[in-house]
Amino acid sequence: MGLWKSRLEKEKILIADGGWGTELQKRGLAPGEAPEAWNLSRPEEVGAVARSYVDAGADIILTNTFGGSPPKLAKVGLEGKVMEINRRGAALSKQAAGDRALVFASIGPSGEFMAPLGTISEADMVKGFGEQARALAEGGADGILVETMMDLGEAKAALRAAKESTSLPVAVTLTFNKGPKGYATMMGIRPEQAAAELEKAGAEIVGANCGAGIDVMIELMGLIRSATSLPIWCKPNAGLPELVEGKTIYRETPEMMASKLRSLVKAGASIVGGCCGTTPAHIRAFALERKKLANPA
Numbered sequence: 001m002g003l004w005k006s007r008l009e010k011e012k013i014l015i016a017d018g019g020w021g022t023e024l025q026k027r028g029l030a031p032g033e034a035p036e037a038w039n040l041s042r043p044e045e046v047g048a049v050a051r052s053y054v055d056a057g058a059d060i061i062l063t064n065t066f067g068g069s070p071p072k073l074a075k076v077g078l079e080g081k082v083m084e085i086n087r088r089g090a091a092l093s094k095q096a097a098g099d100r101a102l103v104f105a106s107i108g109p110s111g112e113f114m115a116p117l118g119t120i121s122e123a124d125m126v127k128g129f130g131e132q133a134r135a136l137a138e139g140g141a142d143g144i145l146v147e148t149m150m151d152l153g154e155a156k157a158a159l160r161a162a163k164e165s166t167s168l169p170v171a172v173t174l175t176f177n178k179g180p181k182g183y184a185t186m187m188g189i190r191p192e193q194a195a196a197e198l199e200k201a202g203a204e205i206v207g208a209n210c211g212a213g214i215d216v217m218i219e220l221m222g223l224i225r226s227a228t229s230l231p232i233w234c235k236p237n238a239g240l241p242e243l244v245e246g247k248t249i250y251r252e253t254p255e256m257m258a259s260k261l262r263s264l265v266k267a268g269a270s271i272v273g274g275c276c277g278t279t280p281a282h283i284r285a286f287a288l289e290r291k292k293l294a295n296p297a
């Protein structure tokens with residue numbers, strides 16, 4: 001049995017980490033700068049973010065490799081560094097995790113549309129994600145999280161690539177928005193459809209991340225749960241971003257979000273972390289709340 005699975009069986013709820021982009025910005029990452037470049041140029045800052053989430057009580061932390069696919073790195077002039085950036089990103093998180101937490105390495109969208117909408121063929125998409133996944137496994141990752149996907153075809157290409165290029169468990173989460181006709185990704189994929197198709201394609205964990213605060217995530221968990229019996233990974237934002245005096249802010253506090261952990265889990269979530277705007281304080285609050293749920297006073 002996978003390490004993550006035995007840990008989930010023991011704890012019933014696993015706590016994952018929170019936002020990385022927002023944490024790196026606090027440490028000086030400039031707008032428009034590629035966060036993944038810091039794996040090579042500012043490894044101590046990247047390691048500090050990873051450590052802050054382990055210290056907050058996360059069972060699973062991610063890696064600073066969200067934009068580490070070849071097409072995405074090519075856009076910022078880092079096409080020659082795919083292996084190095086991803087390997088280092090996994091190693092930095094692994095070092096911070098030690099034996100306290102597991103590391104699921106992050107794979108985000110390529111930034112390209114797959115043919116026929118775009119120019120990249122499915123085979124090339126799989127090849128690129130495969131290269132990234134292999135480097136993440138070499139860096140010591142315990143699993144892979146394909147996240148923030150909008151196109152089910154690309155999500156499946158990344159899943160297939162990770163499964164073919166590594167022996168790691170693979171989780172896949174998409175980003176859904178609430179529209180007038182219900183929940184769907186920007187490409188029109190519904191949560192129930194995504195969950196069912198990803199399970200069939202061999203994902204070990206499915207779920208949703210980004211694009212929504214915690215209340216919307218509770219509704220989404222119910223929809224996903226209706227379509228799969230797999231464990232569900234849930235990464236709500238700390239609310240939707242708001243621009244106030246030129247600064248992006250997120251309004252959901254650690255206390256507010258943690259108070260909804262019970263409803264989130266009841267609706268189907270098994271692994272709970274945070275996306276944009278969530279901080280180590282949010283993850284600490286989730287970890288404390290989990291303890292309360294396990295040992296009701």
Ligand SMILES: [Zn+2]
Pocket residue numbers: 209210211237275276
């Ligand atoms: Zn996000």
